[in-house]
Amino acid sequence: MNRQHPISFYIFLLFILNFVWVGGAFAQKTIVSGTVRDAVTKETLPYVSIFFTGTKIGTQTDADGKYTISAPDAQTTLSFNYVGYTQVVRNLVSSATQQIDILLKPDSKALDDVVIVAGKRVRYRNKDNPAVELIRQVIAHKDDNRIKSYNKVSYRQYEKMLFSMSNVSEKFKNKKIFRNYQFLFQEQDSTLIGGKNLLPVYIQERLADSYFSQSPEQNKTVVVAEKQVNFDAKYIDNKGLKSYFSRMYQDIDIYKNNISVISNEFLSPIADGAPTFYKFFITDTLKNQTPEVIELSFTPRNTTDMLFEGRLYVTNDGHYAVTGASLGVNKNINLNFVRAMKIDLDFEKNSQGKYSLSKSNLLADFGLNKNKGLGFTGERTVTFKDYKFDAAVPDTVFQGKSLVVLADADKRDDLYWKNNRLDSISTNQLKIYHNIDTLQNLPSFKRTMKIVTLLFAGYQNLGPYEIGPVNTFYSFNNVEGLRLRLGGRTTPELSKRFYFENYAAYGIKDEKWKFFLSGTYSINNKSIYEFPQNYVRASFQRDTKIPGQELQFVQEDNFLLSFKRGVNDMLLYNDFYRLDYVKEFENHFSYAMGFKKWSQTPAGGLFYQNDNNDFINRVSTSELSLQLRYAPNEKFYQGKIYRVPIPDRYPVFTFRYTAGLKGLFGGEYNYHNLMGSIDKRFYLSQLGYSDVTVEGGYIAGKVPFPLLDIHRANQTYAYQLNSYNLMNFLEFVSDHYVSINIDHNFNGFFFNKIPLLKKLKLREAVSFKALYGGLRDENNPGMSTGLYKFPVYENGANRTYALGNEPYMEGSVGVGNIFKLLRVDLVKRFNYLNHPEVSEWGIRARVKFDF
Structure with missing residues (x-):
């Protein structure tokens, strides 16, 4: 077996990363770091939200209250937000790198709705820790809350996968080499990881009906519609590229012990052995919801291991169901080329009174340099609708292969997609289908791909x-x-x-x-x-x-x-x-x-x-x-x-x-x-x-x-x-x-x-x-x-x-x-x-x- 990545996959990366080496030096960055503490107790505050004002560029403090945030250009103000505390906005000096330590004052009005668990800092331990006791209850109730607790389930899902160049600057766009490619730089998107300018270069969509049976355990997926950007087959295997991306961006099941992301196995924060590898903190109790929801923050004990950090939202009604999750990775993780990663899971209460996954979003930002320069961002969003529980699903549905693609799945027209997508899609994302076709017909692009294919294939x-x-x-x-x-x-x-x-x-x-x-x-x-x-x-x-x-x-x-x-x-x-x-x-x-x-x-x-x-x-x-x-x-x-x-x-x-x-x-x-x-x-x-x-x-x-x-x-x-x-x-x-x-x-x-x-x-x-x-x-x-x-x-x-x-x-x-x-x-x-x-x-x- 070959354990390496395919040569033609490198050619696809080079199509994107050709730009990385050329344009990375032109970005002007703002880097701020420091520590956030309680103004009264002087104890550090974990998981404080920090944003450059007026942007989507944000981060959180770690378990020790420390943070580092950066932007590709000059910024003027920085805001600090924490439930139960008064917001602080701090002006930034003109230097690119600076340190700002913050004291947050408790907000008595906010404390009416949220209970903040804080106090004198003590050495972390699992014994007699209410956060650990809570996560153990979540673990004990996993089988009751996951989709496999039903005899039969059917649902429809819509999947969108998008890859984009990231950190694109104006100087980079105007370089001579891109004189024929200016159409690619229209309507950039700056709302994703890090707030970087994003230029879509690849997109694929899929609409499918999924079925599950518990006894015997069987799964079946019927793809009713699919489309993707198609590169010239002389240079790139489109089916293989699709398979490779699907392997990197698999379905996220928080209830599994291990979650496969970017070809690596991460331990779920509610895995059976999670308390051994994670630290847990009860950070909020949201009493204005029914049932009451507890916000549970977690961080790896060792920040370089293949572990997540983030927050879980768990019902406090005896069922201990997950109603939401926000997962990321520590900046020190032993994960190559990944600048940032974010997973958001949303659950909705279903007709059976339990919570089912309604939306999953995985974003990962890649680059040769961890902190600067061009790179690319991959995003996979899956939307779930029309759940039917314990419905009469005929056994014949599960016959044959577990994945079936209808013969006309790739022939759906634009009107069909417009009427059947379960999620919104932006205009500039749709343009990528046309843009890549135009790009591949340019003589200069064809010459470049011939040279790349000769060198690497x-x-x-x-x-x-x-x-x-x-x-x-x-x-x-x-x-x-x-x-x-x-x-x-x-x-x-x-x-x-x-x-x-x-x-x-x-x-x-x-x-x-x-x-x-x-x-x-x-x-x-x-x-x-x-x-x-x-x-x-x-x-x-x-x-x-x-x-x-x-x-x-x-x-x-x-x-x-x-x-x-x-x-x-x-x-x-x-x-x-x-x-x-x-x-x-x-x-x-x-x-x-x-x-x-x-x-x-x-x-x-x-x-x-x-x-x-x-x-x-x-x-x-x-x-x-x-x-x-x-x-x-x-x-x-x-x-x-x-x-x-x-x-x-x-x-x-x-x-x-x-x-x-x-x-x-x-x-x-x-x-x-x-x-x-x-x-x-x-x-x-x-x-x-x-x-x-x-x-x-x-x-x-x-x-x-x-x-x-x-x-x-x-x-x-x-x-x-x-x-x-x-x-x-x-x-x-x-x-x-x-x-x-x-x-x-x-x-x-x-x-x-x-x-x-x-x-x-x-x-x-x-x-x-x-x-x-x-x-x-x-x-x-x-x-x-x-x-x-x-x-x-x-x-x-x-x-x-x-x-x-x-x-x-x-x-x-x-x-x-x-x-x-x-x-x-x-x-x-x-x-x-x-x-x-x-x-x-x-x-x-x-x-x-x-x-």
Whole structure:
């Protein structure tokens, strides 16, 4: 599984963040900080509301009464508001940075309606704390108040997702580079996070009917209408972009123990273990409401952990239902590129006398710089209406997939949307649909996107043909020496049915040409890179390969993988004749059938030698294969080369069967090769998440070692998640094996508690890999005749082994989030250390971009 963000997603970000580096230096800021105290008791006041007068730019004091507020331009006055206290307005001086401490006086009139819990400051503790007792009552009544307390529920929901450039200044707008894009800068909006000027660049809407049944527990969503901005498919996968945003901005359920936001798991303030991680304060009691509502403020015990801060509103009627919530994050949180985040949840009393979610709003402001410069803001608003509880929902509604999109959902006209939206939408937000269409037709924009795609996706689009990938044009190894390659593939502009791909490569040292040619026919008349795939492909490839090097999301002749440790002189010259058929279904089950004729010739330090000491120049096999794959609820981004999964909690099941057929087109061996694997991510709340892969394989039949399972090794300096990073190429072979691979990321849980480290916002990771297997006597050249001898070094030492009675094991400890994009692991190999040319320790690095 790939745990990084898709390359094409970066291209979308670059479309926005191209502007960040150019315009950030022109903003003039006002920064004010200080402490707010009670004028009588001199005790600090938590959660005081602070605003620049006449703007929407605001903040709150923290649990210690401290605050910092900033604006992108000069401000004149600052107001302080706290329920039960008289408002204070303070004039600001002309300096950009200043400190203002405030004393608030109690307001006797306001105290008639609200009781403020205050007094002498004491050390916070859970025992005998009325706020903690209250939150425990909320936790105890969760099951009674959530939507799953009903037998059946149906409702309609409207979703709007908007992404905007933020902090746009007049100087920035008037730069020469935007001379052709002035239409984008109309009617900016300054009412969201921080009051920054916002310029919408992406919008999507969805109207759906949702159904829930408790026994058995089932969910069904029927999308009746949807629309979104569509970028040019040559540069951006629109469906993948939509899936990626949906993964970042998921539904917010305050009653769940963990809430997924921006691809991270946050502990809910009413999770079962919330009092262990949060501090709670009763700040208001709103007695003028029926039932009486208590305002409960909360803050993380450790401000760098993946926790919220904010306020809950809870009924004081014995039901302890949540009637509203305002959630944010602390400025010190270990969350990359997030300047601010705000979640507002509104609940309404329903016909059953309980409270149901009526509106959810999530805003997050991103930027390369935490405090200044351009960035972008993402907002998702979901409105819920027409609740029906314990209604007669037919069981047939839940049949089939849990998410169904009506065939005409994307064909609704403007009048339909105007009459059916459950929430308002501004005029300038609607303009984004037209603006992006206009933008993409500008020649200057097309040139820019071609350059960006070439640099980050590796392909140069020439209309019906595109050249790439660029990172394979030059590489080197011990056998071929300098390797030069050039190739490309056709695009849907040439044909939506027929696709061709080719490349040619030449090794300066071995003076051999390598090449590849394939032709693909799309059965469903869709792009062969678009889900669901359904195509037939015929191909021929003559090229080199390192035995035991298996790469998932990168080309083998990638320039960066040319740098390898140790002795790396074993290579295969391969001829592959292939015929493949691939069929995918909407439920993410797929199967692939294929025929492969494979001729392999050893090269460099690799020799095939039989037990008569004769050297074998070529091994030929003919194979039929079947692969089954099931990935329920899978979301992915379709890049130029690979389909990149978007990590989630759902498992992926894979099964592959390969049959070698002796006598068919020159095949020399009969055998059966079976492999199965399960991949799954486990979320462990505040302890981070684990990616786990369990795999097993079995080969039936007598075959030489080149046809055995050659276990995935890595002799590069890059940390590879699915390979054994201290195993040498072709070091271990098996005809039966099981393996487990665990990679756990703590998301800074421990580093956040260490004073000198938490400011760096580093994240710790550990991994463990174990491989248990072996060879039956019939496939062991030391026990059986008619097989090839295992490879040896020049000095006669063995290079290839069968696993013994103990599994091969290695583990690592890593530090991630270095400069927000680098992970470095110290890797240890635990056993089989007596093999030549192996290391017990190693340092490996990988690029890993995370929020």
